[in-house]
Amino acid sequence: MPQEVINAAGCVLRMGKGQASDLAVMVVPAAGGARFSVLDDAGQVFGGSLPFLPNHQKIGKNASGAVVAGFGDLRLNQRGNRGDETAEPVRIFLDGRLIYEHDKLWWFGVASDGSSYSALEPLGGGQSQLLIHNLDEGKRISHYLGDRYDVSNAGLPYGLAYSADNRELHLSPSYSGDSAGMGAHHFYSTTDAENVRKIRVQQRSFSSVDVARFHSSEAGYFVYGRDPEESGELPDMVVRREFNWDDGTAKDTWTRAVEAWISPHSVRVFGDGEWLMFKTAPRNPMESGNDRAYRLWVLDGRSAKVLIDFPTAATAEQLARLADVMHPQATVTDIGTMKGATMLENKLLVARELLAPANSVVPELAYDVFSLGGPGAAGKPELRVAVNRTPDNLCASFDFPRTLSVIDGTLTFAPSRHFQALVRPVGP
Numbered sequence: 001m002p003q004e005v006i007n008a009a010g011c012v013l014r015m016g017k018g019q020a021s022d023l024a025v026m027v028v029p030a031a032g033g034a035r036f037s038v039l040d041d042a043g044q045v046f047g048g049s050l051p052f053l054p055n056h057q058k059i060g061k062n063a064s065g066a067v068v069a070g071f072g073d074l075r076l077n078q079r080g081n082r083g084d085e086t087a088e089p090v091r092i093f094l095d096g097r098l099i100y101e102h103d104k105l106w107w108f109g110v111a112s113d114g115s116s117y118s119a120l121e122p123l124g125g126g127q128s129q130l131l132i133h134n135l136d137e138g139k140r141i142s143h144y145l146g147d148r149y150d151v152s153n154a155g156l157p158y159g160l161a162y163s164a165d166n167r168e169l170h171l172s173p174s175y176s177g178d179s180a181g182m183g184a185h186h187f188y189s190t191t192d193a194e195n196v197r198k199i200r201v202q203q204r205s206f207s208s209v210d211v212a213r214f215h216s217s218e219a220g221y222f223v224y225g226r227d228p229e230e231s232g233e234l235p236d237m238v239v240r241r242e243f244n245w246d247d248g249t250a251k252d253t254w255t256r257a258v259e260a261w262i263s264p265h266s267v268r269v270f271g272d273g274e275w276l277m278f279k280t281a282p283r284n285p286m287e288s289g290n291d292r293a294y295r296l297w298v299l300d301g302r303s304a305k306v307l308i309d310f311p312t313a314a315t316a317e318q319l320a321r322l323a324d325v326m327h328p329q330a331t332v333t334d335i336g337t338m339k340g341a342t343m344l345e346n347k348l349l350v351a352r353e354l355l356a357p358a359n360s361v362v363p364e365l366a367y368d369v370f371s372l373g374g375p376g377a378a379g380k381p382e383l384r385v386a387v388n389r390t391p392d393n394l395c396a397s398f399d400f401p402r403t404l405s406v407i408d409g410t411l412t413f414a415p416s417r418h419f420q421a422l423v424r425p426v427g428p
Contacts (some may be wrong), residue, residue, distance in 0.1 A: 002411045004028060006404050007388070011395035012057065015402065015413075018112035018166075018271075020061040021345055022402070024413040025069050026395060029053055038069050039404075039413035046096030052089050055079060062114030068135070069093050070110045070117060075151070084151075092117050100133065106151050111166035116190045118169055120160065126150040130160075130169060132190050143188045143196065145171075158186075164215035164272045167191065172214070178264050179203060179225075181212030197245065211264045215273035218243050221301070223262050226283060236262045236283075238276070240301060254304040259283075260293040270343040273301050275372065277341065277348075279312060291315045296341055298348060298372065307372050308348055308379075312338050325368060325384035336366070345401050345419075346372060350381070365390065367400050369422070385418050 005011045005028060016023040023045070027036045034054060037047035045067055054071035055078065061067050072090040075082055090108045092100040100117065106128060107120040118132045128150075130143040149158050149171065158171045167190055173183035182203050189195035197217040203210045209225035224237040235257040243250050260280035267278045275298055282293040291313040298308035311318040319332050326334060336354040343349070348370040356363045365388060368381040389396035395404060401419035405412050 002404075002406045005395045005411065006397050006406075007393055008395055009392075013395045013404070014057040014059065015344075016059045016061065016112065019063070019114065020059050020067075020112050022413075023059055023061060023067065024402070024404075025057045025059045026404075027054060027057060027071070034071075036069070036071060037411075038067055039411065041402075041412050041414040043407075043410040043412050046093070048093065048096065050091060052087075056108070058108070058110035058117075060110045060112045060114040060117075062136070066095055066114055066135075068110050068114045068117055070108055072105065072108050074105065074107070076107060090119065094135070106149065107160050109160070109162055109169070111162050111190070113166050115166050118162075118190070120145075120149060122151075130188055132169065132188070134190055137191065141190065141193045143169075143193065148186070163187070163217070164269065168197075168217055170214060170217075173201075178209045179211065180264050180267070181214075182210065185212070185214060185217075187214075187217035199243065209264050211262075211267045213267055213269050213276075215269045215301075218245070219273055221267070221269060221276050223264065223267055223278070225264060226261055235259055236280075238262070238278075238299070238304075240304065256299070256304045258297075260295065269301070271301075271346075275299070275307070275343060276301050277308075277343070291317075296338075296350070298343075308370060310350070310370075321378075321380050322368065322384075323380075325381050339365075343372075347401065347422075348372060349400065352384075369400065369418075371422075382422060383418060385416070 005026060010029050012027045014025050022040055024039050025036060026039060027034050033051045035049050038045040050071055052073040054073050056072040056074055058070040070092040074088045075086060087103050088105050089103045090105045091098060102119060104122060105119050106122055109118045115136045116132055116134045118130060120128055120130055122128050126147040128145045130145055132141040157174055159174060160171055163170050169188040171186040173181060182201055185199045187197040201212040204224045211223040212220060214220035219242045222239045222241055238256045238258060240253045241250055242253055258280060261283045263279045263281060269276055277298045280293055280295045294311060294313040296310045296312050300307055318335055336352040339351040339353050341350045350368040352366050352368060354364040354366060367385045367387055369383050369385060370381050385400045387399050389399045400416050402413055403416045405414045
C-alpha cells in the first residue's frame with residue numbers, strides 16, 4: 001500500500017538506468033526477510049518475498065519489455081562487520097519468475113538492458129569464477145578468475161561492473177591513494193568465454209594524481225593530474241583513448257588541457273560513454289581564494305566540446321547563473337551548498353542543500369536541472385525542483401525525474417510533473 005512505503009523508514013528504492021530508467025525496484029522489511037516490488041508508471045510490474053533483507057538491488061529491461069531484478073545480502077557494503085563465512089544470498093527474477101539463487105556470492109550484477117545477469121561465485125581458497133547468463137542468446141558463460149578477486153582480506157583489490165554497453169564485465173583496480181584505475185583492467189565478454197581483454201594503465205609519474213575511466217575495452221578517458229614533486233607543473237590533461245583490438249594499437253582521439261586541479265574522485269562517465277563529468281579546484285593550495293577555479297564540467301565524450309562549465313563556489317557568477325530559478329531578492333547566501341551531481345535521462349542534476357526555513361531546523365533540498373543540449377556551456381539551469389530524497393528517505397514523496405506517485409489509488413513510479421513539462425512536445 002502507498003502509505004507503507006512513501007516516506008517510510010526502512011523502505012529502499014533503487015531507480016533503473018539506461019533502458020530500465022522508467023523502472024524502480026522497492027524493498028521493505030518483513031517478517032523473516034523482505035517484500036519487494038518492481039514499479040513503472042502504471043503500477044506494479046511484479047513483486048514477491050525474499051528470505052533475507054537485501055542490501056543490493058539491481059534491475060534491467062530488454063527491448064521487448066522483459067524485466068530482470070536481482071537482490072542480494074552481501075558483505076560488500078555490508079551492515080556491521082560480518083565474517084567470511086557469513087551467508088551472502090542472492091535471488092534473481094525474470095518477469096517475476098525466480099531464475100537464479102545462491103546462498104554465497106561475492107558479487108552479482110544485472111545488465112541495465114536486460115541482456116544478461118552475472119554472479120561471482122567463490123570456489124574456496126580465495127578462488128572464484130564469474131558466471132554470466134546471457135538471456136538474449138540463451139547461454140551460460142563461465143570465466144575462471146583464480147585468486148584475482150579475493151575478498152578474504154579487508155580491502156577489495158578490484159571493482160566489478162558492467163561496461164556501458166553491457167557487453168562486458170569490467171574488473172577495475174581499486175583506488176590507490178588519490179589516483180584511480182591504475183593497474184590492470186580485465187574485460188570479460190558476456191557472449192564469448194574465450195574473449196578476455198586486458199589493459200594495463202600506469203601513472204604519468206610516481207607521484208602524479210592520475211585517473212582512468214573506461215566505458216568499455218574499446219574506449220576510455222584518462223586524466224593526468226598534478227605532480228607535487230615537479231617544479232614546473234604541467235596542466236591537468238583529459239584524454240579520450242580508443243583501442244583497436246584487431247591491430248593491437250591505441251589512439252588518443254582528443255586531448256584537452258584544464259588550467260585547474262581535477263578532483264580524481266569526481267571523474268565519472270555517463271550514458272554509453274557520451275558524457276564525461278568532473279570537478280576542478282585551484283591547482284595551488286595557496287590560491288584557495290581563486291573562486292574561478294571551482295567548477296563543474298561536463299564534456300561531450302565524442303568531441304571534447306564543453307557542454308557544462310558551471311561555478312561551484314558561492315560567488316556572484318553562480319548567483320547570476322541561478323537567478324532565473326531563484327526568488328528575485330536572492331543573494332549569495334541563498335545559493336545553498338552543492339551536495340553532488342549526476343545525470344539522469346539526459347539531464348544534469350545538481351543537488352543542493354538550501355538554508356532551513358525560519359520555522360524549521362531541517363534544510364531544504366533541491367535539484368538544479370540542466371539540459372545538455374542547451375544554449376552552451378555558460379547556460380543556466382532549466383528549473384529548480386524541490387525534493388525530499390535523502391539517504392534516510394529513499395522512498396521519497398517527491399523527486400526528479402521520476403518519483404513515487406499514487407494514481408487512482410495505485411502506487412506508481414511515474415515522471416514527475418516537472419519532468420513531464422520539460423519533455424512535453426511543443427506544438428506549432
